[in-house]
Amino acid sequence: MQLLHRVARSERVPNIYAAQVLTAQGWRHSVRLILESGRIAAVHAGVAPEPGDDRHEIIVPALGNLHSHAFQRGMAGLAEIAGDSADSFWSWRDVMYRFALRMNPDQFQAIAAQAYVEMLEAGFGRVGEFHYLHHDCDGQRYADIGELAGRVAAAADATGLGLCLLPVFYAHSSFGGAPPGHAQRRFINNLDSYHALLERCRQLTANLPAAVVGVAPHSLRATTKDELLAVAQMAGTRPVHIHIAEQTGEVDECLAWSGSRPVAWLLENAPVGENWCLVHATHVDSAEIAGIAAAGAVVGLCPVTEANLGDGVFPLSELLARRGRFGVGTDSNVHINLAAELSLLEYSQRLTHRARNVVKRASDSTGRAIMEFALAGGAQALGGSGHLREGAAADFVSLNGQHPALFSRNADALLDAWIFASAGNLVDCVWVAGRKLVTGGVHVAREQIRGKFQAALQELCS
Ligand SMILES: [Zn+2]
Structure with missing residues (x-):
């Protein structure tokens, strides 16, 4: 195995x-x-x-699945109940934290392998694993800082799924360097320990065919500007993935902290380029869309999870009008189904615009256009091949x-x-x-x- x-x-x-x-x-x-x-x-x-x-x-x-948190496959369907307060992303996150905080390495690997089997059976050939569970349940580091990253690599090895491992840098609970909360204890690193983790990830994946190790500053909430830039620099030309502007609450907090919206802040303060993947980027204005497209970055869209979490709808037709790039990911892995990701992506646009066949490309059909865009975007974001060609x-x-x-x-x-x-x-x-x-x-x-x-x-x- x-x-x-x-x-x-x-x-x-x-x-x-x-x-x-x-x-x-x-x-x-x-x-x-x-x-x-x-x-x-x-x-x-x-x-x-x-x-x-x-x-x-x-x-x-085979399509690249550019955004996954494999361990969340284990809690699929467990957060479909309204809480006492208005249900939202944040109550889902509480369930996820409780689940994540109990999991040992063997359980983590078993769940990741199941998720990867389902991805392959759905038609994905490669995954971008946005991996943020690093430490033991009490927050203590394992003897091997790459203990759980190694379990991601083992799940990829056991299933054969192509891997772009994206170890996550997570240091703070909110904008401006707020100290992390107790529930985030398994995620936390400083720049020195993160650098060691990154080196370990490169060793752990050295024998996996076509494996790539990128970096993933978790979000603007979880990093300071200096940390974000330092982590991005560690990537060199390899992939840099970040969660950005998924929730309106995050946009409001970013505005209060900096006076800028998250994507605008990122474009102004970080060297965003073609090796960057802006995951979600749901809440963007026209200027931000133009900036993403001009930078050549990929927008990582996760239609099933974004619908499940009630995030909102990304303005995809505006991105395409500016020749922007996107790919798709299964994110929370609540329902691993390639066709569902692509159909929901188009359907959410149809419902928004009250129009049909919104994702267009020359004389292609809509399914062909979505597949071609997602292939190219997935390959760019994950360091994979994409289209079927010699070589x-x-x-x-x-x-x-x-x-x-x-x-x-x-x-x-x-x-x-x-x-x-x-x-x-x-x-x-x-x-x-x-x-x-x-x-x-x-x-x-x-x-x-x-x-x-x-x-x-x-x-x-x-
Ligand atoms: Zn995510």
């Missing part, structure tokens, strides 16, 4: 043949994909299959052409059917780094991982 990747490298991987393949140049027919060392060595279109080819009907690239990582998905949702559908209509007209359960097989991890919609290690997940939840929820 722990050796999935290492075993994978020594296996001979068959080449792939499919009737329809969505490549970087568009849909191609009768395609052979030649795989070598986890990458696509060649794409031959308009050819016949050869003996030994692994044959499929429809292949599309790219062999990360792709086959769809089940025998599913009724796909009958008499071709090319872009296949994506539209998957995203808008199915339960999202059209994934047949999934390959990451050339390794076939999902067959017939089922991950190769689903049963073992499910058993450990069940045991962990029995302990945590008893």
